[in-house]
């Protein structure tokens with residue numbers, strides 16, 4: 001009952017397995033892209049901006065829907081001309097905390113990541129940076145960029161900076177687990193057993209800390225995707241993937257980089273088998289799933305942005 | 320200066336052409352679907368709900384984006400499997416005021432209209448009412464419907480009622496014209512000339528009143544779409560279309576039921592020629608366009624909804 005002991009010694013009010021903790025509220029911010037309210041507001045517009053896609057219908061939010069856990073719950077997202085890629089779309093929620101972006105970590109920061117989708121032929125399919133910038137300019141973004149970044153600021157790089165700044169606000173605090181860890185709420189007995197079980201079995205050797213990932217890249221000998229190797233070309237990187245956080249994992253089905261596993265229950269069993277050579281009992285599996293469900297945090301509250309647009313004519317979309 | 324004369328006689332502070340007026344704030348509400356805050360909130364979730372579409376990617380907001388004037392600015396919207404229909408998507412903004420919905424008026428009320436898109440094979444392509452209801456149930460909508468409509472309330476009809484209730488909140492007050500009409504703001508001299516010109520030329524015989532439509536169906540001898548006749552089969556209904564409101568028209572390019580006209584300037588010229596057999600001068604056209612731009616109102620401020628979803632597995636989308 002922390003209320004009774006306001007500035008007490010750091011005795012955790014409840015007994016947590018080692019390393020587990022409350023989701024931090026401070027995200028790492030790169031020195032060259034400080035957070036400002038206006039930048040976040042601009043980034044929000046861009047996040048919901050279908051003009052980043054050639055056809056005019058896909059925004060970041062199409063695949064990373066903030067109404068549904070920052071994902072689309074598709075195995076492979078539908079993109080330009082109904083094409084689908086070969087990787088499952090991970091959530092943007094809390095992505096500011098990851099050591100690197102994408103399943104294979106090929107984008108070091110959110111800023112780098114945000115430059116990918118607009119130009120990806122099976123995602124948003126815009127032809128090039130210049131085209132995207134011209135679109136944004138025609139829409140009327142010039143003055144909004146200038147206000148945030150200074151004169152003549154409308155550029156592809158600044159677009160990515162603004163989107164990244166917005167993404168850094170997409171944090172999900174106050175999950176039942178966090179409230180429990182602070183002595184402010186309860187979780188079920190089953191979830192408590194699951195919490196002990198993941199430590200006991202060894203899940204938390206990778207899914208450790210307050211983020212439930214140690215943010216490292218680990219071998220996952222599953223499926224045909226080569227993971228980090230597909231980027232580095234090095235044999236030693238074969239099937240390395242970033243350890244996925246458990247935060248909001250109950251919302252992000254289907255599971256794994258190839259979205260091949262439909263249920264959290266099954267994903268837990270696969271992990272135990274492949275990563276730890278362990279067969280979990282039905283009861284242990286159910287307890288772990290109950291625990292994972294307690295990691296769904298408060299979803300970001302976002303005012304839907306009104307986007308700048310020309311008057312009396314449309315931006316020109318194409319197939 | 321109305322502030323100085325609070326409850327003064329109804330002398331309009333400015334000289335408006337006959338019939339023009341401030342956008343009403345009270346929308347007509349059918350007796351069997353009263354507005355409540357909870358119903359509107361549920362309707363908002365459904366409006367942004369991609370689970371209404373078979374593929375899981377289209378919501379009402381895909382084609383009627385509240386960030387861009389309630390339209391997608393496409394000639395023909397992109398729907399299921401990248402199919403496109405043959406009519407331009409009109410705005411949902413202020414749709415609560417129209418006498419009937421769709422270009423051909425085939426849906427008497429918003430409630431009737433909202434039942435169309437989920438089942439339309441080239442829009443959202445869900446297989447049937449039962450399928451949509453089952454999806455919503457699996458997502459977790461049951462208790463939300465019950466709270467609004469009473470026990471066991473999750474049904475296709477109630478879905479439409481909730482969406483309609485939300486749409487009745489999508490009103491855009493305080494356009495520059497409205498502020499001007501109330502003596503609370505200015506519009507340009509060009510816009511003022513345009514305002515007189517539309518009355519003089521006769522546009523306001525159809526585009527009349529505070530909505531800038533008399534809500535009637537009028538002959539528009541343009542294109543191959545038969546309008547009301549395509550619904551009624553009657554020769555006398557050939558090429559009848561609902562007079563489109565001018566409210567927010569600067570945001571809703573491209574123009575006409577077939578989206579065939581790219582600019583507002585050109586739409587104004589076509590109207591003058593086809594409906595009034597008049598060739599407008601460049602200057603008159605420009606003035607009218609300036610006036611039409613003053614009819615863009617304050618866009619609805621909407622908190623993006625968090626949607627109910629099952630835990631640990633996804634809804635099942637299909638192509």
Ligand code: HEC
Nearest residue numbers: 059060063077078079087088089090095101102103117123
């Ligand atoms: C058509 C679907 C689609 C669109 C549109 C899209 N994404 Fe993604 N996103 C994906 C997929 C799929 C991945 C995983 C790709 C991979 O790891 O190789 C991904 C990965 C990410 C990641 C990495 C998260 C992690 O855990 O590593 C972030 C952050 C992200 N996207 C943000 C964005 C932003 C910002 C935009 C808009 C500029 C955007 N996405 C547009 C599908 C999409």
Ligand code: HEC
Nearest residue numbers: 203206218220241242243244255256257267268271272275
């Ligand atoms: C040796 C490291 C390691 C261990 C041990 C481990 N995991 Fe994982 N976990 C990963 C990696 C890497 C991924 C990403 C896999 C991929 O590429 O799809 C992952 C993904 C997951 C996912 C899917 C997340 C998503 O969004 O798709 C779940 C659930 C999960 N782990 C649970 C567990 C459980 C439960 C245990 C213990 C029984 C466990 N993990 C043990 C490394 C590990």
Ligand code: HEC
Nearest residue numbers: 379382396397398406407408409414420421422433436442
């Ligand atoms: C794939 C695109 C698409 C989707 C999705 C879609 N609409 Fe539409 N909407 C249209 C088109 C096109 C029309 C015009 C059709 C016609 O007049 O024949 C239209 C017409 C309307 C109208 C009539 C407006 C007027 O001025 O007559 C309303 C209201 C409306 N839609 C609301 C909705 C709602 C609510 C949903 C979700 C349940 C929705 N729409 C989903 C494309 C779409």
Ligand code: HEC
Nearest residue numbers: 522525537539560561562563574575576586587590591594
């Ligand atoms: C006889 C009735 C009538 C008259 C007179 C008339 N209109 Fe229209 N107007 C319509 C109808 C009906 C439509 C819908 C046309 C369609 O089906 O696309 C329309 C549509 C429009 C549109 C396109 C709206 C949109 O969202 O696509 C504009 C702009 C417009 N009118 C402006 C004018 C102007 C300016 C004048 C005078 C020069 C005028 N109209 C005179 C009946 C009329």
Ligand SMILES: [Ca+2]
Nearest residue numbers: 252253254255
């Ligand atoms: Ca997933």
Ligand SMILES: [Ca+2]
Nearest residue numbers: 571572573574
């Ligand atoms: Ca239009």
